[in-house]
Amino acid sequence: MAHLGIDLGTSNTLVARLSPSGEPEIRPIGDKMIPSCIYIEQPAGHPVVGKDALDMWADPQYDVAYSFRGWKPAMGEKRVLATLRFEKRPPIEVTPEYLTTLMVEYVVGELSKGMLGGETIESVLVTVPHGWRRENPEKCRATRLAAAQAKVGNKNITVQELTVSEPVAAAAYWLWEARKKGLDKALQHKTVLVCDIGGGTFDLSLVRVGGEEKPLDVVDAVNNNIAGDYVDALLLAWVCRQFNERFHTDYPTTAQGILAPLPQMPKLREWYLDVQKMKHTLSDRIRGVITRGRGESLKPVKGTFVDPSGHTLMPSLSLAEFETCVEPFYAAGRELIRDFLTRNREQLPYAVLLAGGGSRMAGVREHILEPALRHFYAAEEVSSVLDRISVNPLKTDEVIALGAALIANGVVSVQERLLSQVGLIAHIPAPLAGKLGLPPQEQQVLIIPILPRGTPLPAVFKSTDLGLPTSIAEGKELELALVVDDDSADPWVQCWTLSHPGGGQPQSVEWEMRADMDGALTLRLQPVRGRPAEVVGRLERTRVGRAHLIVGEVLGRGAGALPRVTPQQLRQAFEQLKHSS
Numbered sequence: 001m002a003h004l005g006i007d008l009g010t011s012n013t014l015v016a017r018l019s020p021s022g023e024p025e026i027r028p029i030g031d032k033m034i035p036s037c038i039y040i041e042q043p044a045g046h047p048v049v050g051k052d053a054l055d056m057w058a059d060p061q062y063d064v065a066y067s068f069r070g071w072k073p074a075m076g077e078k079r080v081l082a083t084l085r086f087e088k089r090p091p092i093e094v095t096p097e098y099l100t101t102l103m104v105e106y107v108v109g110e111l112s113k114g115m116l117g118g119e120t121i122e123s124v125l126v127t128v129p130h131g132w133r134r135e136n137p138e139k140c141r142a143t144r145l146a147a148a149q150a151k152v153g154n155k156n157i158t159v160q161e162l163t164v165s166e167p168v169a170a171a172a173y174w175l176w177e178a179r180k181k182g183l184d185k186a187l188q189h190k191t192v193l194v195c196d197i198g199g200g201t202f203d204l205s206l207v208r209v210g211g212e213e214k215p216l217d218v219v220d221a222v223n224n225n226i227a228g229d230y231v232d233a234l235l236l237a238w239v240c241r242q243f244n245e246r247f248h249t250d251y252p253t254t255a256q257g258i259l260a261p262l263p264q265m266p267k268l269r270e271w272y273l274d275v276q277k278m279k280h281t282l283s284d285r286i287r288g289v290i291t292r293g294r295g296e297s298l299k300p301v302k303g304t305f306v307d308p309s310g311h312t313l314m315p316s317l318s319l320a321e322f323e324t325c326v327e328p329f330y331a332a333g334r335e336l337i338r339d340f341l342t343r344n345r346e347q348l349p350y351a352v353l354l355a356g357g358g359s360r361m362a363g364v365r366e367h368i369l370e371p372a373l374r375h376f377y378a379a380e381e382v383s384s385v386l387d388r389i390s391v392n393p394l395k396t397d398e399v400i401a402l403g404a405a406l407i408a409n410g411v412v413s414v415q416e417r418l419l420s421q422v423g424l425i426a427h428i429p430a431p432l433a434g435k436l437g438l439p440p441q442e443q444q445v446l447i448i449p450i451l452p453r454g455t456p457l458p459a460v461f462k463s464t465d466l467g468l469p470t471s472i473a474e475g476k477e478l479e480l481a482l483v484v485d486d487d488s489a490d491p492w493v494q495c496w497t498l499s500h501p502g503g504g505q506p507q508s509v510e511w512e513m514r515a516d517m518d519g520a521l522t523l524r525l526q527p528v529r530g531r532p533a534e535v536v537g538r539l540e541r542t543r544v545g546r547a548h549l550i551v552g553e554v555l556g557r558g559a560g561a562l563p564r565v566t567p568q569q570l571r572q573a574f575e576q577l578k579h580s581s
Contacts, residue, residue, distance in 0.1 A: 001122035004061040005105065005404025007141065008100065008126055008168065009036055010072040011199030011228060012357065012399060015107050016405035024173065024402040029110045033357075033397065037069040038099050043087040049106040058273050060266035065262075070229065071096040073200055076142035088457060094138035097146035104157065105150035112152050123158040125408035127400055129201045130165035131223030131420055133519045145520065160408060162416070162517045167194035167205035167219055167563070169403035170355030175216070175402075178389050184209075191219060192389070193349035194370070195337070197358030199228040202333055204340050205348060219347065219454075222340045228358040233258040235275040236268065238325045239305055239315055247311040255328070271305055278303045278317050283362050286319065287393055297309045323363050330367040336449025337372035348376055351388035357397035364528050401427040418455040423479035425493070428570075435573035435580075438563055446483060446491075447570055448563040451515055454483075462512040467571040471506045480511060482523060 005024075005345040007014045013031040019025050026032045039053040039062065042044070057067040065082060073098045074081070082094045091100070104124065112121055126147050132139040134202060140163040171194045178184060187209045196203040206219040214423075233255035240251035240258070251268070252258050262268055265366040282301045309483065341348060352369060365386065373382045395402070406412045424447045434440035450461045463470055484492040512523045565573075 001120055003122055003405070003408040004108070004111070004124045005164075005169065005406070006104065006124050006126045006147075006402050006406045007401040007404060008103065008128075008147075008498070009198055009356075010070055010074065010201070012036055012397075013103060013107060014401035015111060016401035016567075017111075017403055018409050018411070022411070024176075024405040026398050026401060027106060027111050029052060030132060033337060034107060036072065036103060037067070039068075040066045040092065040094070041083060042066065045084065045086045045089050045092055047102045047106070049103060054273070058266070058269045060331045064263055064266070064269075068099050070200065071099045073225070075100065075146070076139035077137060097142055097149075100143060100146035102150040105152065108150060108157055109152045109388050115511055120156070121152070123160050123408065125160040125404050126163055127166045127169050127404050128163045129198075130167050130196075130203050130218075130221035130519075131201060131222055133165060133221060133416065134262075137519035137521075139515075141516070141520050144518075156304070159581075162407075164407055164414060165203075165205060165218065165416070166198070166400045167196040167221070167355060167412055168207060168216060168416075169401075169407060170194050170196055170399040171205070171207045171216055171353055171403065172406050172414065173399040173403035173456045174353045174389055174391060176406055176412055181572070183389070184471050187350070187389075190350035191347050191352045192256070192353060193337075193341075193548075195359060195364075196355040197227050197333075197361070197364065198356040199358070201225055202227045202336060202358070203356075206340075206344055206347070207515065208347075213245055218417050218419075220340070221419060222336065224314070224331055224332055224336050228356075229259070230255055231326050231358070231361065232272060232276050232330050233277065234326050234328065235317075235322075237270055237278060238321075239271060239275060239303075239313065241316055243305065243307065243311070243313050246313060247307075247309075247368045249307065249309075249311070267307055267404055274305065275301055279322075279361065282317055282319065282322055285361050286362050287360075315452055318361045319362060323367065326361075327367075330363060333364075333368035334372045337368065341372070341376050342408055345376070349385065352386050353389060354391050354393075354396050355399050359396045360393055414516060416519070418457060418459065418515055419451055421449040421453045421485040421566075422451040422461075422513065422515070422521065423483040423485060423491075424450050424513075425483060427479075432573055432577055435576050436563075436565055436569060439444065443560055446564045448483065448485060448564055450513065450567060455515070457515055457517050457519060459515045463510050467574060468568055470510065471508045473506050480523065482513065482521065484521075493534055 002017050005016045005528045013036050014033055015027045015029070017027055018023050025494050035054040037050065037054040037055040039048040041048055053067065054069070057064065066084060070082060071081065074124055080093050080095055081222040084090055084094060085090045087106070108124060109122055124147065126143055128140045128143055144159050144163045148156060150157045171192060177189065178187060189209065191206050191208050194205045194207060196205070201223045203221065203223040205221045207217050208217040210217060226241055228359055236258050237253050241253045243249050243251055244253065248401065252261060258268065262272060276303045285298055285301070298319055300316040302314060302316050305315070369386060374383060377385060391556045403412070407414055425444055426447055427442065428445055430440045433443055438445070447466070451459055481493055512524050
């Protein structure tokens with residue numbers, strides 16, 4: 001029975017399994033990298049997936065309204081990307097989750113056809129950006145649930161409970177390779193920094209290597225959205241500027257200006273794929289020169305761009321031109337790494353690992369990694385940190401899927417942890433406030449942490465752990481406001497209420513907060529007197545840019561200014577109050 005690891009990337013999807021000898025290997029479907037692109041054909045609504053769908057997206061003969069790519073960042077946001085109508089079937093509401101289901105269904109279905117000796121696919125494990133665990137764990141759950149909707153032969157695919165972080169999966173593979181070379185002793189109890197540059201996100205994860213038979217332990221993670229797609233847009237803006245200067249055309253000339261109209265401009269979509277090819281060719285040439293080490297010069301990459309009016313431009317992309325063009329990407333990467341390591345200064349990484357196709361781009365080491373690391377290491381140490389674990393650049397786009405296959409089959413274990421503190425806003429009476437050293441008046445306080453940052457997942461916190469009785473008076477409501485302290489000045493808040501059930505007497509209740517393997521939070525309330533437990537809500541968050549969009553009633557931006565008390569302080573104050581009375 002096979003257990004697959006699937007890297008569901010913004011730009012490409014890869015699938016890996018263990019070979020009969022126990023080696024993780026990519027299972028190609030045509031090419032090893034399957035473009036994460038779907039075209040839904042008329043009139044029957046049949047999905048075309050992968051390279052053919054990407055060609056349709058770029059071809060003006062096909063209706064772009066039926067083409068979908070880059071949907072991954074919108075997972076878990078309850079968005080409808082399009083409503084498609086067909087002659088021979090009911091309308092289809094196309095959501096990111098629906099497209100993910102189709103993608104998983106396609107890759108698992110295709111691989112099932114090639115299984116030998118009656119072997120079957122027992123389960124799949126899917127990967128997600130690690131930043132989702134910190135900001136949007138609901139996206140992790142949405143991805144796993146969407147994958148579980150996929151069917152092969154009228155049977156649902158079994159999806160493993162854990163959605164693995166992409167950088168952690170990459171670390172699992174590189175460290176497995178290091179262990180084979182006898183380097184595992186030197187790595188035990190040290191941290192490694194994984195830089196995962198994909199199409200949509202630049203993810204960083206700090207991972208602690210355990211001892212023998214111990215899991216990889218996730219220390220911290222962060223990400224930005226300036227990655228491979230942004231680089232392609234910068235390159236296309238460079239082409240468009242030259243086009244405008246030579247032919248007096250009016251094509252957009254900034255990365256943001258490119259990405260916004262891309263779906264509506266067939267020529268830009270075609271050129272977008274062309275600059276991707278130029279980028280890949282230039283990076284491959286650089287690696288070839290470095291590998292051969294003969295001091296040979298690097299030839300520029302030439303492209304041909306023809307617009308609908310027949311104007312033809314043949315730009316030449318040199319390494320110097322590329323580096324100048326994509327400097328905004330380099331600058332954002334340097335800032336991301338510097339800020340991340342500054343907050344983890346007491347556990348700086350012993351080594352740096354790379355993952356994602358974007359890590360193969362020219363200049364990543366010279367213009368991102370080395371300058372960023374010089375803020376934390378002596379100049380002579382930087383190369384040692386970057387080279388301590390051998391990284392095969394030809395495999396950086398494969399390692400997430402390969403690591404996921406190792407984890408899916410139990411060869412490597414991972415311990416995910418909560419990446420933000422979780423607290424509770426509560427009303428406390430005046431006497432209790434006084435015992436806490438606060439003004440003796442009824443007021444709100446932030447009890448934090450009820451689940452500390454770094455708590456192993458899954459985790460549970462119960463109201464009984466506070467040692468305080470909770471009750472609802474007749475005609476009143478119990479208000480519970482959970483706080484995710486991802487920003488101490490402006491923490492993320494969601495509020496739920498439970499009404500008094502009636503009967504005249506105060507109603508005692510108990511509640512519990514659960515964090516699942518993804519860090520997604522669920523609140524469960526249970527009245528003590530015989531009523532069944534009631535799931536009253538899950539923390540559901542979406543994130544657009546730097547702004548949080550709140551689902552549910554919002555307490556407002558004052559949460560960051562509330563007095564903070566720990567559960568232990570609250571228990572001690574309550575005991576003092578009981579003794580004094």
